[in-house]
Amino acid sequence: MTATVSRGERRKAETRRRLLGAAAQVFGEVGVDGATIAAITEQADVGLGTFYLHFDDKDEVAAAVADDLVARIAAATDDAGAGIHAATRAVCAVAADEAALLHALYRWHGSARSGGLRAAFVERIARGMKRGIKTGLMRKEDPTLAAHAVLGLYAETILYWASSGRDDWDTLAAFLERTTAAAFSA
Amino acid sequence: MTATVSRGERRKAETRRRLLGAAAQVFGEVGVDGATIAAITEQADVGLGTFYLHFDDKDEVAAAVADDLVARIAAATDDAGAGIHAATRAVCAVAADEAALLHALYRWHGSARSGGLRAAFVERIARGMKRGIKTGLMRKEDPTLAAHAVLGLYAETILYWASSGRDDWDTLAAFLERTTAAAFSA
Amino acid sequence: MTATVSRGERRKAETRRRLLGAAAQVFGEVGVDGATIAAITEQADVGLGTFYLHFDDKDEVAAAVADDLVARIAAATDDAGAGIHAATRAVCAVAADEAALLHALYRWHGSARSGGLRAAFVERIARGMKRGIKTGLMRKEDPTLAAHAVLGLYAETILYWASSGRDDWDTLAAFLERTTAAAFSA
Amino acid sequence: MTATVSRGERRKAETRRRLLGAAAQVFGEVGVDGATIAAITEQADVGLGTFYLHFDDKDEVAAAVADDLVARIAAATDDAGAGIHAATRAVCAVAADEAALLHALYRWHGSARSGGLRAAFVERIARGMKRGIKTGLMRKEDPTLAAHAVLGLYAETILYWASSGRDDWDTLAAFLERTTAAAFSA
DNA sequence: TATGAATGAGGTTTCATTCAT
DNA sequence: TATGAATGAAACCTCATTCAT
Numbered sequence: 070m071t072a073t074v075s076r077g078e079r080r081k082a083e084t085r086r087r088l089l090g091a092a093a094q095v096f097g098e099v100g101v102d103g104a105t106i107a108a109i110t111e112q113a114d115v116g117l118g119t120f121y122l123h124f125d126d127k128d129e130v131a132a133a134v135a136d137d138l139v140a141r142i143a144a145a146t147d148d149a150g151a152g153i154h155a156a157t158r159a160v161c162a163v164a165a166d167e168a169a170l171l172h173a174l175y176r177w178h179g180s181a182r183s184g185g186l187r188a189a190f191v192e193r194i195a196r197g198m199k200r201g202i203k204t205g206l207m208r209k210e211d212p213t214l215a216a217h218a219v220l221g222l223y224a225e226t227i228l229y230w231a232s233s234g235r236d237d238w239d240t241l242a243a244f245l246e247r248t249t250a251a252a253f254s255a
Numbered sequence: 256m257t258a259t260v261s262r263g264e265r266r267k268a269e270t271r272r273r274l275l276g277a278a279a280q281v282f283g284e285v286g287v288d289g290a291t292i293a294a295i296t297e298q299a300d301v302g303l304g305t306f307y308l309h310f311d312d313k314d315e316v317a318a319a320v321a322d323d324l325v326a327r328i329a330a331a332t333d334d335a336g337a338g339i340h341a342a343t344r345a346v347c348a349v350a351a352d353e354a355a356l357l358h359a360l361y362r363w364h365g366s367a368r369s370g371g372l373r374a375a376f377v378e379r380i381a382r383g384m385k386r387g388i389k390t391g392l393m394r395k396e397d398p399t400l401a402a403h404a405v406l407g408l409y410a411e412t413i414l415y416w417a418s419s420g421r422d423d424w425d426t427l428a429a430f431l432e433r434t435t436a437a438a439f440s441a
Numbered sequence: 442m443t444a445t446v447s448r449g450e451r452r453k454a455e456t457r458r459r460l461l462g463a464a465a466q467v468f469g470e471v472g473v474d475g476a477t478i479a480a481i482t483e484q485a486d487v488g489l490g491t492f493y494l495h496f497d498d499k500d501e502v503a504a505a506v507a508d509d510l511v512a513r514i515a516a517a518t519d520d521a522g523a524g525i526h527a528a529t530r531a532v533c534a535v536a537a538d539e540a541a542l543l544h545a546l547y548r549w550h551g552s553a554r555s556g557g558l559r560a561a562f563v564e565r566i567a568r569g570m571k572r573g574i575k576t577g578l579m580r581k582e583d584p585t586l587a588a589h590a591v592l593g594l595y596a597e598t599i600l601y602w603a604s605s606g607r608d609d610w611d612t613l614a615a616f617l618e619r620t621t622a623a624a625f626s627a
Numbered sequence: 628m629t630a631t632v633s634r635g636e637r638r639k640a641e642t643r644r645r646l647l648g649a650a651a652q653v654f655g656e657v658g659v660d661g662a663t664i665a666a667i668t669e670q671a672d673v674g675l676g677t678f679y680l681h682f683d684d685k686d687e688v689a690a691a692v693a694d695d696l697v698a699r700i701a702a703a704t705d706d707a708g709a710g711i712h713a714a715t716r717a718v719c720a721v722a723a724d725e726a727a728l729l730h731a732l733y734r735w736h737g738s739a740r741s742g743g744l745r746a747a748f749v750e751r752i753a754r755g756m757k758r759g760i761k762t763g764l765m766r767k768e769d770p771t772l773a774a775h776a777v778l779g780l781y782a783e784t785i786l787y788w789a790s791s792g793r794d795d796w797d798t799l800a801a802f803l804e805r806t807t808a809a810a811f812s813a
Numbered sequence: 814t815a816t817g818a819a820t821g822a823g824g825t826t827t828c829a830t831t832c833a834t
Numbered sequence: 835t836a837t838g839a840a841t842g843a844a845a846c847c848t849c850a851t852t853c854a855t
Contacts, residue, residue, distance in 0.1 A: 084840080100364055102288045102364075107823095118826085118842060119842095126825085177362075217412045217415040218412050221409070222404045226407065244397070248404060252434050263814075266814080291849060292849075296817095302817060305816070449835075453835070456836085479828070490830090490836065491836055499829085550658055580809075589784045590780045593779035593784065597775045597776065597779025597782070598772060601775040616768065616769070623809055623810050623811070635818075635854095638818075639819095642819085664846070665845080674820040674821060680819070
């Protein structure tokens with residue numbers, strides 16, 4: 070009744086994880102466009118050809134790395150419970166850890182196949198907005214448009230905070246809560 | 256004492272203008288990273304080597320194109336007179352015309368030499384914020400931080416508007432004014 | 442005293458047969474040069490590494506497939522009994538079935554180790570020629586040279602027939618008999 | 628009134644000629660499939676990238692080399708005047724010089740774009756056949772089919788002659804004339 | 814000043830082959 | 835005996851940059 074994955078499968082999954090981690094690292098250092106497959110496999114300490122056993126091309130890893138990051142932020146906000154307050158702190162906490170990667174992926178143009186970070190975040194935020202509007206806590210606005218506004222506001226300030234080397238993320242979180250509340254509360 | 260620019264100098268300036276226009280066009284089509292020097296010179300209908308008589312590399316043209324765009328938006332807002340209202344309409348008007356280029360330059364990582372669009376806009380917005388705070392119209396916030404917030408809010412919504420093909424820019428402008436006012440007015 | 446082949450040996454022979462069939466299939470589809478080991482093992486529904494338990498490399502399978510085909514054509518002509526007439530019909534019958542494979546192997550440059558189809562056919566034809574000359578049915582010519590001539594004549598027309606999608610192989614067979622007889626009979 | 632091609636254009640044409648010559652050389656040595664772009668540019672003593680200034684890919688050079696060879700053989704036969712006799716000698720003369728290249732191109736599978744040697748030769752031979760049939764010198768046969776037969780007969784014997792190192796091409800030419808005449812004359 | 818042919822470093826991708834299981 | 839993940843050499847192709855004209 071244990072998970073029945075053969076050792077071979079576990080090793081393959083481990084290699085894939087290594088590649089994803091290496092890609093995240095490299096993307097953070099030189100950006101998605103600046104990253105080369107060779108740099109990723111080198112960082113992962115696997116052979117060059119191994120990359121193509123796990124991904125078709127760079128876009129595919131980038132999409133997978135983006136999905137991972139989105140999932141982590143989603144998990145962090147979900148764990149944090151309801152409320153903009155907790156969610157904002159959680160997002161800032163992840164941002165503090167993964168500033169470089171966040172920067173790389175947020176600026177990434179994405180590919181035909183993947184919407185990248187933006188689409189995923191917009192969708193999550195828009196859902197929250199709809200709830201807020203329905204419960205009367207929020208001013209009535211087009212949820213998708215408002216979600217883009219919030220995304221831009223959060224992303225640009227977070228990346229600014231990270232790039233200027235400030236580490237008092239609570240200050241930023243407070244600003245974000247204050248501003249968002251003022252902007253959209255009913 | 257008319258301006259004494261020789262014919263050679265005039266021709267050179269004309270060629271430079273051609274290259275800038277071509278670069279803007281190509282950037283809009285394939286992004287800054289996707290653009291090649293050959294594509295730019297071809298679009299400009301100029302020899303390949305000519306590029307290097309006017310610019311050192313792609314970063315330099317991209318910076319120049321970005322400066323041009325910033326200057327045009329600045330001129331538009333300045334012409335529009337004071338007030339967020341007029342400025343927002345002016346920005347949206349330019350965005351409507353240059354959506355593709357705006358997209359390309361805003362996502363561009365920039366270069367070591369140039370801050371790109373972001374730095375220029377942040378600086379302008381921050382100046383406005385300082386004025387607003389001093390005159391008591393605006394809530395007191397860190398002007399640079401607030402400027403990044405406004406930049407992100409505007410940029411992300413404008414690019415969304417353009418990418419979704421909507422052309423009722425007045426609707427967007429109204430949303431932006433409403434939201435910004437709510438977020439930052441005293 | 443039945444043939445005592447162990448189960449292991451039987452299974453191994455079966456796997457080899459599977460690989461040969463798969464190789465023939467793949468060669469017909471993409472040519473010998475275009476075929477990859479992976480494509481062959483996939484078609485055979487066998488592990489990639491298994492290939493190397495049976496063959497050293499692609500040239501070796503190609504040679505084996507060619508030998509098979511030659512053997513089948515030889516068997517067909519032998520079964521058909523004596524006479525150019527019957528042999529030609531038999532060759533055309535096989536060609537009709539295996540046009541793609543025939544094309545792939547006939548154009549194949551061969552390897553250092555194997556003469557491929559050409560050598561085998563030339564040898565068989567030359568033997569027939571010598572007999573024909575000895576019995577006085579055939580004009581006296583250098584048998585090997587004449588064999589090459591016949592091979593080229595047959596092969597090029599058969600491949601043309603197959604590639605143009607015609608299926609009235611009797612028409613072709615009649616042409617070949619008529620022409621060969623005219624060319625070489627005493 | 629002299630040919631008005633600038634020096635630059637002449638130099639470019641010269642480079643192209645160098646590449647064609649080098650490709651012919653390399654194809655003769657290792658076959659079309661075995662040839663690499665690097666080997667061709669090295670043989671031509673030009674930079675690797677230069678290749679792509681003149682040809683899209685290997686298929687395109689191969690087609691150009693094939694066209695050249697066809698044109699040379701066509702010129703040789705045309706110069707030789709009418710009659711199978713002269714034409715056969717002319718073909719053999721070129722074959723003697725270009726045996727290796729002929730071998731490489733004749734075995735080449737060709738590309739989607741180019742019919743290669745085969746198509747060009749078949750067409751020329753078929754034209755001759757139609758004339759022969761109309762004038763009553765030749766037995767009535769499907770001209771395209773007969774052309775393939777003649778092509779196969781000539782090609783296979785010529786390549787045999789070359790590969791076996793024989794240099795009495797007159798002997799071969801005599802065989803070809805004799806055999807073709809017997810096979811197809813009315 | 815303008816041109817564009819030539820260059821080659823640098824990236825991507827494939828695939829024969831090995832080897833631990 | 836069978837497997838298939840891992841490997842890296844080798845091929846392809848692009849494009850920034852130079853330089854002779």
